[in-house]
Amino acid sequence: xxxxxxASAGAISENTLMIYGIVVALVGTYxxxxxxxxxxxxxxxxxxIGAIAAIWWGSDTIKHLCSYGLGTGVPxxxxxxxxxxxxxxxxGTKFGMASPIVTLxxxxxIGAVIGYIANNVINMNIPVMIFxxxxxxxxxxxxxxxxAAMCTxxxxxxxxxxxxxxxSMEPAGEAAAGGAQTFMVTVLPExxxxxxxxxxxxxxxxxxxxxxxxxxxxxxxxxxxQDRTLMLAIEVGFLSMFVVxxxxxxxxxxxxxxxxxxxxxxxxxxxxKQYIALSKRDAYAWLDAKPIxxxxxxx
Amino acid sequence: MEEIVLGIGITALAGAFATVAxxxxxxxxxxxxxxxxxxxVQLAPQMGYIHRIFNKAISGEPPAYGAWCAIGAxxxxxxxxxxxxxxLAIILGSVIAVFVQGIYCTSGxxxxxxxxxxxxxxxxxxxxxxxxxxxxxxxxVAIFCTVAMCYLMASALHHPFALPLLGLVWGIALGxxxxxxxxxxxxxxxxxxxxxxxxxxxxxxxxxxxRYAEAGQRxxxxxxxxxxxxxxxxxxxxxxxxxxxxxxxxxLFEKMMGxxxxxxxxxxxxxxxxxxxxxxxxxxxxTYGPYTTEEASS
Amino acid sequence: MSALGGKAAGGEGIxxxxxxxxxxxxxxxxxxxxxxxFSIVPLIGIIIGGALIGFGVHFVPVGGAPAxxxxxxxxxxxxxxxxxxxxxxxxxxxxxxxxxxxxxxxxVAGGAVGxxxxxxxxxLMVNATYVFAMGIPAASGKIAKDPITGDTFPxxxxxxxxxxxxxxxxxxxxxxxxxxxxxxxxxxxxxxLDVYHAGLPAIMQxxxxxxxxxxxxxxxxxxxxxxxxxxxxxxxxxxxxxEGPHDPKFKRVPRAVIGCAVASAFCGLIxxxxxxxxxx
Numbered sequence: 001x002x003x004x005x006x007a008s009a010g011a012i013s014e015n016t017l018m019i020y021g022i023v024v025a026l027v028g029t030y031x032x033x034x035x036x037x038x039x040x041x042x043x044x045x046x047x048x049i050g051a052i053a054a055i056w057w058g059s060d061t062i063k064h065l066c067s068y069g070l071g072t073g074v075p076x077x078x079x080x081x082x083x084x085x086x087x088x089x090x091x092g093t094k095f096g097m098a099s100p101i102v103t104l105x106x107x108x109x110i111g112a113v114i115g116y117i118a119n120n121v122i123n124m125n126i127p128v129m130i131f132x133x134x135x136x137x138x139x140x141x142x143x144x145x146x147x148a149a150m151c152t153x154x155x156x157x158x159x160x161x162x163x164x165x166x167x168s169m170e171p172a173g174e175a176a177a178g179g180a181q182t183f184m185v186t187v188l189p190e191x192x193x194x195x196x197x198x199x200x201x202x203x204x205x206x207x208x209x210x211x212x213x214x215x216x217x218x219x220x221x222x223x224x225x226q227d228r229t230l231m232l233a234i235e236v237g238f239l240s241m242f243v244v245x246x247x248x249x250x251x252x253x254x255x256x257x258x259x260x261x262x263x264x265x266x267x268x269x270x271x272x273k274q275y276i277a278l279s280k281r282d283a284y285a286w287l288d289a290k291p292i293x294x295x296x297x298x299x
Numbered sequence: 300m301e302e303i304v305l306g307i308g309i310t311a312l313a314g315a316f317a318t319v320a321x322x323x324x325x326x327x328x329x330x331x332x333x334x335x336x337x338x339x340v341q342l343a344p345q346m347g348y349i350h351r352i353f354n355k356a357i358s359g360e361p362p363a364y365g366a367w368c369a370i371g372a373x374x375x376x377x378x379x380x381x382x383x384x385x386x387l388a389i390i391l392g393s394v395i396a397v398f399v400q401g402i403y404c405t406s407g408x409x410x411x412x413x414x415x416x417x418x419x420x421x422x423x424x425x426x427x428x429x430x431x432x433x434x435x436x437x438x439x440v441a442i443f444c445t446v447a448m449c450y451l452m453a454s455a456l457h458h459p460f461a462l463p464l465l466g467l468v469w470g471i472a473l474g475x476x477x478x479x480x481x482x483x484x485x486x487x488x489x490x491x492x493x494x495x496x497x498x499x500x501x502x503x504x505x506x507x508x509x510r511y512a513e514a515g516q517r518x519x520x521x522x523x524x525x526x527x528x529x530x531x532x533x534x535x536x537x538x539x540x541x542x543x544x545x546x547x548x549x550x551l552f553e554k555m556m557g558x559x560x561x562x563x564x565x566x567x568x569x570x571x572x573x574x575x576x577x578x579x580x581x582x583x584x585x586t587y588g589p590y591t592t593e594e595a596s597s
Numbered sequence: 598m599s600a601l602g603g604k605a606a607g608g609e610g611i612x613x614x615x616x617x618x619x620x621x622x623x624x625x626x627x628x629x630x631x632x633x634x635f636s637i638v639p640l641i642g643i644i645i646g647g648a649l650i651g652f653g654v655h656f657v658p659v660g661g662a663p664a665x666x667x668x669x670x671x672x673x674x675x676x677x678x679x680x681x682x683x684x685x686x687x688x689x690x691x692x693x694x695x696x697x698x699x700x701x702x703x704x705v706a707g708g709a710v711g712x713x714x715x716x717x718x719x720x721l722m723v724n725a726t727y728v729f730a731m732g733i734p735a736a737s738g739k740i741a742k743d744p745i746t747g748d749t750f751p752x753x754x755x756x757x758x759x760x761x762x763x764x765x766x767x768x769x770x771x772x773x774x775x776x777x778x779x780x781x782x783x784x785x786x787x788x789x790l791d792v793y794h795a796g797l798p799a800i801m802q803x804x805x806x807x808x809x810x811x812x813x814x815x816x817x818x819x820x821x822x823x824x825x826x827x828x829x830x831x832x833x834x835x836x837x838x839x840e841g842p843h844d845p846k847f848k849r850v851p852r853a854v855i856g857c858a859v860a861s862a863f864c865g866l867i868x869x870x871x872x873x874x875x876x877x
Contacts, residue, residue, distance in 0.1 A: 072837045075358035076677050076829045083825035084864070086818060091870040106867060113622060113863045114826060120615025121856040122834045157871075161801070161811050163380075189803055192461070192810035193380050199464035199814040202821065203373030206366040206467060210358065210403070218356050218407040221341075221414025228413070232406055239402055243370055246395055250377035272402070279409040285421035292349050292516055295419050335673045338662040361678035459696040459813045460689070467821065468685040472715065475674060475682025480722040482673035486665030488731050497732035499667030501757025529730045537722040541715050545686065548714075549693055549707075558694055558703035565690075565710030569772060572717040576724055576768050577746075580735050583728035583762075589752035590736075 011226060014060055018135065021057025022104070025050040025142040029100045032149040041256035044153045045263050048244060051146030052237030052267075055208070058139030059215035059233035060226070065132035066216060070124075074220070077136060078213030084110045084133075085140020086205055089148070090196070092141065093157040100155060103141045111137025136212075143208040144201070150241070150260060151204070151248045152195050160201075163193025163251075193250070200247060207243055211236040228278040235275050238268035306550035309455045313448045314543030317473075320444035321538030324364060324473055325481035326531040327437035329489075330430060330523035331355035331404055333363065334478045336486030339508050341411060344420035346506030351423050353430050353519040356407040363403075364445075364474035365467050367438065371396035371446040372466025379462075389450060393443040400442075401435045430519050437523075445469055448542065456546065469542070476538040484530035489522050497587060544568055611852055619859040626862040633873060639788040640865045646784035647827045647861025651853040653777030654680045654831035657716070658767035658841040667761040670737050670840050672723055672771070677825070677832040680778050683719075684824055687712030687779020688786055692817065695787055705783050712779020713772050720763055720771040727762040735762030740843050745769060760840075770841030778828075785861070786820040789868060796872025819868050826864065827857040 028050020034043035058081070066074045088110050092103030115133030118124050149155040191197040215233040216224075245260035252260075280286050285293075327333075332340050333355045340354045357363045375392030379385055405427055412422045449465035452458045458465065490508045491500045512521055548568065552560035623644070630640045657680050660671025672679060691708025698704065727733045736753040737743070738760030743750070746765045754760050763771070793812035798805045834853040839846050 070833060070836075072675060072677060072829070072832045073359070075362050076675065076832060078358075079362065079677065079825045080829040083822040083829070086822040087864050087867050090815070090818070091867045094871060094873070110864060110867060114830070114860055116615070116622075117619060117856040117860050118830060118833055120612055121619045121859065122830060122852050123610070123612050123615070124833055158801075188807060189801070191801075191803070191808060194811070196818070197461075197811040197814050198376055198380070199461035199467075199817060200373050200376060201814075202464050202467045202818055203369045205818065205821070206362070206369045210362065210366045213358060214403065214406070215410075217358060218410035219414055221411060222418075223414045223416040228410070232410060235406065236403070239399055243374065243395060243399060246374050247377040250380040272406075275406065276409065279413040279422065282413040282416055283409075283422040284416035284419050287421045287423050287425075289425040290421075290423065292351055292510060293419065293421060295347055295349055335662040335665040335675075339666065359675040359678055361674065361682050365678075457696075458689070458693050459810075460692060460817055461810065461814055464814065464817045464821075465689075468689050471678065472682045472686045475679050476715075476719055476722075478674040479672045479679065479719045480726055482665040483667060483723070484726055484730055486662075486673065487667040487733075491666065498755035499733060499758035499761040501755070502663075502668055502759075503757055505666070505668075530726070533722055533726055533730070537718055540718045541686065544714060544718070545690060545711055549690065549697075553694070553697055558698035558700055558707070561694065562703065562706045562710050565707075565714050569710070569713050569717045572714075572721050573768070573772070576717075576721045576763075577765060579721070579724050579728050580763075580765060580768075583724075583734040584748070584753060587732055587734050590755050592756060 014064060017057045017060050021053050022138070024053035025146060026100050026104070028053065029142070029146050029149050029155055032153060032155060035153045041153045041252045042259050044150050044248065044252055044256055045260040047146040047149030047155070048241035048260060048264060051143045051150070051208070052234060052241060054139045054142040054146065055211050055237045056230060056233045058136060058212045059229060061132055061135045061139065062213060063216040063229065064128060065136070068126045068128070074217040075213045078209045080114065080133070081136035081140040081212060082144070082205055082209040084114055084137040085144055088137060088141040089144045092145070093155060093160055096156060100145060103145050104138055107137040107141035108134050111135070139212060140208065143212070144204055147204045147208065147240070147244045148195055148201060151200070151244050152251045153256065160195045161191055161197055162189045163197060164190045195251065203247065204244065207240040211240045223282055225282055228275065228282060231271060231275045231278055235268060235271040238264050238271055242268055303550065306456065309451050310543060310546040310550050313451050313546055314539050316444040316448040317542035318535040318539030320441045320448070320473055321477055322531040322535030323437045323440035323444070324360070324477040325534035326523050326527050327434050327441060328360050328477060329481060329485040329526040329530060330437065330519050331434040332519060332522070333357060334360045335482050336490055339486065339490050339506060342506040343508050344415050344418040348507060348510060349420050350508065350510040351426060351516050351518060352508070353426055354408050354411045355404050356411045357403045359474065360478040361471045361474035364441070365471035367396045367400050367442050368445045368470025368473065369463055369467040370399055371442045372449055373463040375446055375450070376462040385450060389443065389446050393439055393446055396442045397435050397439045400438045401431055404431060404434060426519070433520060433523065441473070445473055456550070472541065473538055476541060477534040480534040480537045481526065481530035485522065485526050489525045498590065616855050619855055623859045623862040626866040630866050630869060635869055639792045640862065640869070642788035643785050643865035644858050644862045646781040646788070647823060648854045648858040649777050649781030649784065650684065650824060650827040651831040651857030652850060653774045653781060654828055655835060655839060655847055655850045655853065656770040656774030656777065656842055658763060658770050659838055661838045663759070667731065667733055667755070668758045669838065670735070670760040670762060670764065670767060671838060672719070672763070676835065676837060676839065677828040680774065680828045681824055683712045683715045683775035684778035684782040685821065686715040687775065688782045688820060691779065691783030692786060701787060704787055705780055708783025709776045709780035713776035716771040716775030720768045724763050724768070733761050735764045736760045737764045737767070737840060737843070739840050739845060744843055766843050767841040782820055782824050785823050786816050789816040789819050792869060792872060800872060815871070823861060823864060826860055830856050830860060
């Protein structure tokens with residue numbers, strides 16, 4: 001007596017989505033490097049665009065996986081994707097300029113291992129399991145990397161763990177009689193105020209996990225249609241980007257954070273309007289303050 | 300000594316915040332119909348019962364509240380980094396979290412109902428208009444109380460975790476406690492009010508949820524009105540007890556026996572709750588007696 | 598967790614090939630850790646922690662959507678996230694105890710008790726709701742007699758359901774499950790924290806006190822990531838719902854223990870790469 005899950009055959013094939021998702025996510029993350037090239041932080045928002053592309057692709061992957069019936073619902077797939085993705089992403093940021101690529105590869109390996117365990121050790125015997133969990137781990141890792149890059153302006157480990165610098169002044173020697181006290185000034189990195197050191201990455205973790213599972217979970221049903229689900233993925237992606245933009249005020253300068261905020265709000269508003277229009281298109285009827293229409297149940 | 304007195308005060312305040320948060324969380328999820336009972340709201344149109352109940356399909360309550368409280372705590376943390384006043388930062392963080400929650404609510408309702416077009420379930424757009432503000436208000440109370448509680452733990456009790464991580468941990472626990480306690484009351488007692496009292500819903504009745512009220516048609520607001528009488532406060536007590544006792548045993552007994560005092564106290568508390576549970580279970584069996592069919596009892 | 602049940606594709610029994618390959622992955626992870634110059638003791642701790650999480654989830658009585666209608670016994674929510682709620686509440690206590698005392702045994706025991714306490718209160722309130730608000734006595738659908746108290750169930754079961762409420766064996770399972778899950782989560786956290794405490798100051802060129810919040814946050818985020826992966830794998834193993842240790846599905850537990858151990862070993866290896874000096 002449970003709702004049945006059916007995946008709609010969409011106009012865009014899963015492989016096309018995968019190529020677009022990976023390419024845009026990687027390019028978006030790399031474009032944040034313009035921050036370093038130009039010395040301004042206004043290019044950070046590209047990371048958010050990349051993360052949205054990953055979520056957009058992932059929402060379609062999760063649909064194909066969950067149409068097999070996992071026994072625990074759609075959200076758990078999002079959780080495992082981001083649990084694995086978080087591990088891959090933090091380890092991947094250690095590799096400097098190659099970080100996004102290394103993150104992708106690490107995530108694919110972790111996803112394959114977890115998929116193999118689910119399929120062959122736990123005996124789920126779902127044909128797409130290994131490949132799907134591989135893809136979902138990549139989605140999780142790239143989403144977190146993109147949002148982290150947007151929040152801090154960099155995708156490298158040092159940028160994610162060093163919140164700022166504090167000056168430490170220590171007396172450098174005995175003050176000479178009548179002379180000025182001399183101090184030795186050292187610059188100390190400060191970790192508690194950084195994205196990872198302050199655990200703000202945990203917020204991105206759950207923002208992404210919710211955004212990944214929500215589109216298909218919200219749209220499932222016999223009349224699910226691919227364009228509506230994907231539009232919802234973009235909508236929740238921009239909504240998550242909005243939260244990340246607000247948090248980025250702690251790390252970026254006023255202008256860079258505001259640029260991210262405005263872009264995310266415009267994108268969210270447009271995609272939300274589109275989503276409502278698509279829902280109106282698919283709905284049986286669109287009624288305002290009308291009574292229940294009896295179709296005659298099993299009474 | 301002074302430190303312990305302050306610790307007890309903070310513990311009591313955190314417990315009070317948690318109680319309010321639990322009550323608000325469960326009422327919110329019942330008005331919006333979130334979590335497991337929502338399967339019946341989803342199922343009803345497929346069995347031919349068109350309804351006007353909010354169908355808020357946003358995962359289960361634990362991940363959802365984990366996310367909302369993490370957002371609230373994360374934004375509050377970020378604002379405190381740029382020297383906002385903590386009270387203002389927590390309020391702004393909760394406002395943004397509630398905004399996100401509200402948007403998720405609307406997209407969940409529209410998505411699920413639009414996908415049920417085959418069963419002739421229309422989208423009643425007035426449901427969103429009339430109920431969204433109510434659920435968002437309850438969610439604000441729940442998120443604000445949880446984030447404020449986490450802030451107390453981080454700043455006054457010096458827990459090593461940073462505020463966003465505490466928000467995530469306690470948000471998940473809030474959702475777990477609220478859904479465990481509140482779901483059966485909403486799912487069985489309210490959705491299936493037409494079924495016999497004191498018995499589970501027969502599987503054959505699935506989907507036949509109550510859709511009409513005393514007068515007119517049942518709205519999800521009526522569900523909130525009903526569940527605040529038991530499920531909300533019970534969830535509040537559940538989460539409040541969890542937070543209060545967890546802090547209480549640590550604050551008071553941490554220093555005893557090199558840390559083992561808090562653990563012994565925890566084991567004692569578990570045993571106490573085990574005895575209470577056993578008493579409740581036996582009391583239920585003794586008082587209500589074995590299950591009898593309608594014919595046999597009348 | 599949500600509205601979906603769906604049928605499970607998984608069968609009973611252990612897949613020998615899969616398990617052997619899994620154990621090979623586990624051993625390779627340990628060997629790789631050793632080859633990279635890390636001590637393998639923390640990794641062993643992480644593996645044990647992951648296996649404990651997978652083991653503990655099987656004790657937690659979760660009924661999913663049918664439990665919310667009084668159609669099946671157990672707690673009416675998703676198994677992975679309920680276990681996560683208990684385990685993370687335990688992690689909260691364990692991390693705090695580790696900070697205050699620095700004693701490994703106290704911290705692990707604190708995490709276990711925290712998880713057990715959370716589940717004890719939750720299970721009590723579930724029973725209170727069933728008995729005092731809905732007038733339904735507890736009855737299991739899978740067994741006729743409670744193995745601990747000797748109560749019999751069939752006469753209390755409502756017609757057309759698979760049982761309802763939390764019989765004492767399920768309550769016991771819930772507490773034990775929370776206890777084990779809290780223990781496993783805290784174990785992973787402490788092992789990772791020790792690795793980062795030792796390794797981070799060197800690669801970040803900072804003094805240990807300054808690095809403290811970073812080590813705690815990294816270990817905390819990783820512990821949550823590990824927890825979710827292991828809990829979801831265990832949830833897949835029991836296909837969503839279980840009544841407790843008396844449920845026939847409990848016999849599947851070896852698969853989950855192997856699976857979670859392998860997953861933890863591999864993820865543990867990756868999470869240690871952070872303190873590897875890559876020179877970048």
